[in-house]
Amino acid sequence: MNHLSEEQLILFHYDEAEAGQDRRTFEQHLAACDLCRSRLADLERALALFGSAPVPERPPEYGQQVWTRLRPRLMERPGSIWAAFFAPRSWAVAGALAALIVGAFFAGRYWQRRQGPESAPISAQARERILLVAVGDHLERSQMVLVELVNADGKGPVNIGPERRAARDLVDSNRLYRQTALRDGDVGMASVLDDLERVLIEVANSPSTISSAQLEAIRHRIEAKGILFKIRVVDTQVQEREKSAQASQPKERI
């Protein structure tokens, strides 16, 4: 028999059989071969350095401690992650920010026209990037609201309070982005934002708790128009534009 390979020695050490090989064959070879025995001993010495490393002890009641910490987190409805996300304060800030960005965008364009071409190219690119980032963010937040509604448990009355608050905040920024898209001649984007806005308004004007039939009507509107799909497509396009805007931008601090 040939000498044992390193892999075979490792398998032997871990008492693992290799397909078509018999452990006894290895044992017989090791008994007769000094070289392989010595290599196996080296391997075992090296692994012994790792082998005895103890783990810090946990008390016997550790399982209970884990459960005590874990239990309140299990009570969270998966949607309540969004509830934190949709907290009115954070959305008010996001809405104000969106308005500020769009305002800055238009102010920049106006300023650009007044100032002439010298200062134009770089700052226009930077503004476009900022706008794309903001639109991407808006689309992702809108998607979350729609996904929550589509996946909500529709048996009996449904609490859509967090989604309703989020929709209210999103309506204003959506309108600004839609108008921007229209002015820029981006008809595809404007059309998707228009569809989105109708759903957002419907959700924003709904009561906090709606019946399963009302929820079904909202879902139907979302699904019939393929709004989620369209948003994802536009969002991907926005991300690509954002990447290419970033790539084409001269290395400057913005």
Next chain:
Amino acid sequence: MNRMEENDAGIVAQVLAGDRDAFRVVVERHSHSLFRLAYRMTGNEHDAEEVVQETFLRAYRRLNKFESRSSFSTWLYRIAVNCSLDFSRKRRQHDEHQLAPNPELPDPVESLPASEPSADRLVMSAEVRRKVEATMNELTEKEKAAFVLRHYEGMSIEEVARAMGLRANAAKNNIFRAVQKLRRALEPVVS
């Protein structure tokens, strides 16, 4: 499937039927072993605690994806391995250049046969500890996970493969590469 596994599958069914508190049994049963695995993977007590919490949380949220004919503990291990890798990545981002020895790690030289703890041995001890830690950190994520599961957890290659979501051959190759790297790195110490 052994009795404990059958029991786990029964508890999963209870939880899925709405009895959230039944999950407690699973948590109490597997916390210690998950902590051991997480500690081996992260090398850090605090991170290991977090991994245990996160593993149970992820498991609870994906309980409907668990197939009752497979082993629940292997499924949990798989989640724990992924969580540990996530934590290790985060930790690496924070401690990119931290090479100081981890005081939590035990002295590996103590495991070598010896008569007296001489001064030489103590000096070597610190050196070996550094070497062991640095070598473990040089393994790829998969190599480390495969090594930990095989070497410390005593899983068979088949079980390692299941816990890592790999084919048996891929798991075996990761173990080979890990052991080879570790052995070569420690060759000057052990020979």
